[in-house]
Amino acid sequence: MTDQKNGCQRCGTCCRNGPPGLHEEDKSLYDQGLLRKEHLLTLRKGEWVYDNIEERRLMLSEEMIRIRPQPGDRACLFFDSEHNACEMYDYRPLECRILSCRDTRAIRSMYQQHRLNRRHLILKDSALFTIMNLHEERCAYERVQALAEAIIAKGEKNAPELAELSDIVQQDLQMRSLLQEKTEAAGSVLEFVFGRSLLKTLPGFGLELRETAEGYRFSKKENETSVSRRTLF
Numbered sequence: 001m002t003d004q005k006n007g008c009q010r011c012g013t014c015c016r017n018g019p020p021g022l023h024e025e026d027k028s029l030y031d032q033g034l035l036r037k038e039h040l041l042t043l044r045k046g047e048w049v050y051d052n053i054e055e056r057r058l059m060l061s062e063e064m065i066r067i068r069p070q071p072g073d074r075a076c077l078f079f080d081s082e083h084n085a086c087e088m089y090d091y092r093p094l095e096c097r098i099l100s101c102r103d104t105r106a107i108r109s110m111y112q113q114h115r116l117n118r119r120h121l122i123l124k125d126s127a128l129f130t131i132m133n134l135h136e137e138r139c140a141y142e143r144v145q146a147l148a149e150a151i152i153a154k155g156e157k158n159a160p161e162l163a164e165l166s167d168i169v170q171q172d173l174q175m176r177s178l179l180q181e182k183t184e185a186a187g188s189v190l191e192f193v194f195g196r197s198l199l200k201t202l203p204g205f206g207l208e209l210r211e212t213a214e215g216y217r218f219s220k221k222e223n224e225t226s227v228s229r230r231t232l233f
Contacts, residue, residue: 010084011084012079012081012084013101014099015075015079015086016074016075016076017052017074017075018052018069018074018076019041019066019067019068019069019075019076019078020066020076020092020094020095020096020099021064021095021115022035022064022065022067022093022095023093023094023110023115023116024115024120025094026093027121030121034088034091035067037189037192038188038189038192039067039068039077039188040067040068040192041065041067041068041188041191041192041195041196042063042064042118042191042192042194042195042196043063043065043195044060044063044136044195045061045062045063045141046059046140046141046142046144046145047059047060047141048060048201048205049204053108057204062117063115063117064115064116065115067093094110095107095111098110118132118192118193122193128193131175131179131193132193135171135193135194138171138172138175139168139172139175139194139198144198144202144205145205147164147165148165148202148205148206149205149206151165151220162218165218166216168198169199169202169216172197173197173199175194176194176197202218206220207219208220
């Protein structure tokens, strides 16, 4: 069926290519409960991501929130593949309303503007806001980038950088575990509050990370270094 207003053929291609980023105009969807924490994914400032509009990898200059993809797929969480339809079409976000796959000029002109972030959605006087800021301070991607570059450059001669990056990874995991224990939050909610874990995002910085019985093992191509876990709390 064709959307007469914007000429959309409802083919589902845009929905399959990835979920939309959210903008300040979309805050009302969250306020009304149409979008909830478990529907959303935070991509933090300094994180390496694939930009569907630019069609290249880039480091985010500012935080953004997007709708989550479906598990194991790129398609938007709200895409109904069986019926080739959007489950929230009548109240879809701004990017979905603006995007035309035949002419991307409109979305290219606005998709980086007025992006929604966690501080628009989480109450500033809440415990959740406090722990979010603490995580951002302790696990900042600016520092992760510097440490990853040093580890890649120095290889096995970089014990201080290895230990510090291991500490950051451990803090990231422990803060997630603590919030989940206290609130019984689902993993999807944690990825809204804290963004994706460093276990998932470190490859974007040129490092592979594995957790072994002896500790964390970082690798770059054929070169591999490791560091023991350290107690942080």
